[in-house]
Amino acid sequence: xxxxxxxxxxxxxxxxxxxxxxxxxxxxxxxxxxxxxxxxxxxxxxxxxxxxxxxxxxxxxxxxxxxxxxxxxxxxxxxxxxxxxxxxxxxxxxxxxxxxxxxxxxxxxxxxxxxxxxxxxxxxxxxxxxxxxxxxxxxxxxxxxxxxxxxxxxxxxxxxxxxxxxxxxxxxxxxxxxxxxxxxxxxxxx
Numbered sequence: 576x577x578x579x580x581x582x583x584x585x586x587x588x589x590x591x592x593x594x595x596x597x598x599x600x601x602x603x604x605x606x607x608x609x610x611x612x613x614x615x616x617x618x619x620x621x622x623x624x625x626x627x628x629x630x631x632x633x634x635x636x637x638x639x640x641x642x643x644x645x646x647x648x649x650x651x652x653x654x655x656x657x658x659x660x661x662x663x664x665x666x667x668x669x670x671x672x673x674x675x676x677x678x679x680x681x682x683x684x685x686x687x688x689x690x691x692x693x694x695x696x697x698x699x700x701x702x703x704x705x706x707x708x709x710x711x712x713x714x715x716x717x718x719x720x721x722x723x724x725x726x727x728x729x730x731x732x733x734x735x736x737x738x739x740x741x742x743x744x745x746x747x748x749x750x751x752x753x754x755x756x757x758x759x760x761x762x763x764x765x
Contacts (some may be wrong), residue, residue: 576593576594576595576596576638576639576640576641576642576645577593577594577598577599577600577635577636577637577638577639578591578592578593578635578636578637578638578639578645578648578649578652579591579592579593579594579600579603579604579633579634579635579636580592580633580634580636580652580656580658581604581631581632581633581634581661582631582632582634583622583626583630583631584630584631584632585626585630586622586626588622588658588659589656589657589658589659590619590658590659590660590661591636591649591652591653591656591658591659591660591661592660592661592662592664593645593649593661593662600633600634600635601633604628604631604633606666607619607620607623607661607664607666608623608628609666610665610666610667611623611624613665613667615664615665617664617665618659619659619661619664620664636648636652637651637652649662
């Protein structure tokens with residue numbers, strides 16, 4: 576994760592942004608340039624449209640190892656450059672989902688299907704269909720929290736049952752040893 580700055584050479588305004596692992600500051604700036612045509616209302620896009628991308632210089636400020644460090648470095652960059660934040664600026668049209676952004680599967684052309692049919696192959700795929708397995712994610716934080724709480728409650732019940740069983744076994748062993756001790760002491764008296 577990185578913190579970078581975009582300096583408008585014409586106005587000396589400094590914009591401070593972040594990018595995830597593997598995304599360079601230049602690639603992130605390119606994302607902003609590509610999103611310019613979406614008509615998103617934000618002062619940065621207005622400035623980018625007015626002065627053009629050539630008026631901005633892209634600089635790496637720092638790299639972070641975790642989100643807490645990223646936040647600290649981001650705030651430090653804002654203070655050091657008296658900058659403006661790029662955090663939260665959309666680079667996709669509002670309401671666009673990740674599914675809508677995913678590449679669409681290419682449909683098979685009618686010619687390819689006809690060619691396979693003429694060769695005696697069925698146009699239907701011959702590969703067996705794999706059953707989709709759950710990855711454990713529900714898409715809802717509330718549902719996930721309830722599931723985690725249920726799992727924790729089940730673990731606690733199992734741990735309580737083990738502790739109860741151990742206590743019962745200990746009591747049984749204590750009774751057996753007490754019985755042996757009692758029997759041994761009466762034999763000595765005889």
